[in-house]
Amino acid sequence: MNRAVFLYVGVLLTVLLSFTGLVSIPEKQLGGLQPLVDADGTQYPVPPTGMVAEGRGVYIADGCIYCHSQQVRPEGFGDDIERGWGTRRTVARDHIYDSPPLLGTMRTGPDLANIAVRQPSENWHLLHLYNPRITSPGSNMPAFPFLFRKVPVEVQVPHDALSFPPGWEVPGYSVVPSRRAKALVAYLKSLDHSHPVPEVPQ
Numbered sequence: 001m002n003r004a005v006f007l008y009v010g011v012l013l014t015v016l017l018s019f020t021g022l023v024s025i026p027e028k029q030l031g032g033l034q035p036l037v038d039a040d041g042t043q044y045p046v047p048p049t050g051m052v053a054e055g056r057g058v059y060i061a062d063g064c065i066y067c068h069s070q071q072v073r074p075e076g077f078g079d080d081i082e083r084g085w086g087t088r089r090t091v092a093r094d095h096i097y098d099s100p101p102l103l104g105t106m107r108t109g110p111d112l113a114n115i116a117v118r119q120p121s122e123n124w125h126l127l128h129l130y131n132p133r134i135t136s137p138g139s140n141m142p143a144f145p146f147l148f149r150k151v152p153v154e155v156q157v158p159h160d161a162l163s164f165p166p167g168w169e170v171p172g173y174s175v176v177p178s179r180r181a182k183a184l185v186a187y188l189k190s191l192d193h194s195h196p197v198p199e200v201p202q
């Protein structure tokens, strides 16, 4: 009988301690985080809206997270900053509007926390998604051609057709990004976590 009481108290304590450590304390430390507002009224971070929010959905649906992280580790914990993936480490505030957070766990490809800073060209991103080998020779990233449609040139050459570097053109066709491709690139071009934050003194 006494043992049953011990067991009961033990289970109760385990649940209580886990809840305190995993839910209550983190909520107390991070739950009240607010965006920063600069003297000129600029807010950081901003919630994803419009095409950016739509592109975030495409990023999730197409499994980009299985190969890409969005978190820059602090100096001393890896070479992320030396590799040019960011100028400072990632802090919790960077992700207050990122729900669910797309931090990622795998790094088959480079970290994308600051891809907008590193690669601002829309055409580069579209070509890279259509076929990564066009922009990054030898790349082993999968191609996402289903985000584009091919239109025979005798029918139409749409104004937003991709402009290929010599040798990569698709004979007889123009390749046109779908709305999903454009939204995904809008999302990639919003990934800029270089804004200074008080958590990381410069």
Ligand code: HEC
Binding pocket: 059, 062, 063, 064, 065, 066, 067, 068, 108, 109, 110, 112, 115, 118, 119, 132, 133, 136, 139, 140, 141, 142, 144, 184, 188
């Ligand atoms: C199977 C793994 C894999 C998946 C899935 C994947 N990638 Fe990649 N990605 C890579 C690799 C490897 C590279 C490095 C070679 C290159 O630039 O193509 C890369 C590079 C990139 C780069 C350039 C990064 C830089 O620093 O130049 C971007 C942007 C990117 N991927 C976006 C995406 C997006 C968006 C998706 C989802 C639609 C995606 N990736 C899915 C493996 C992957």
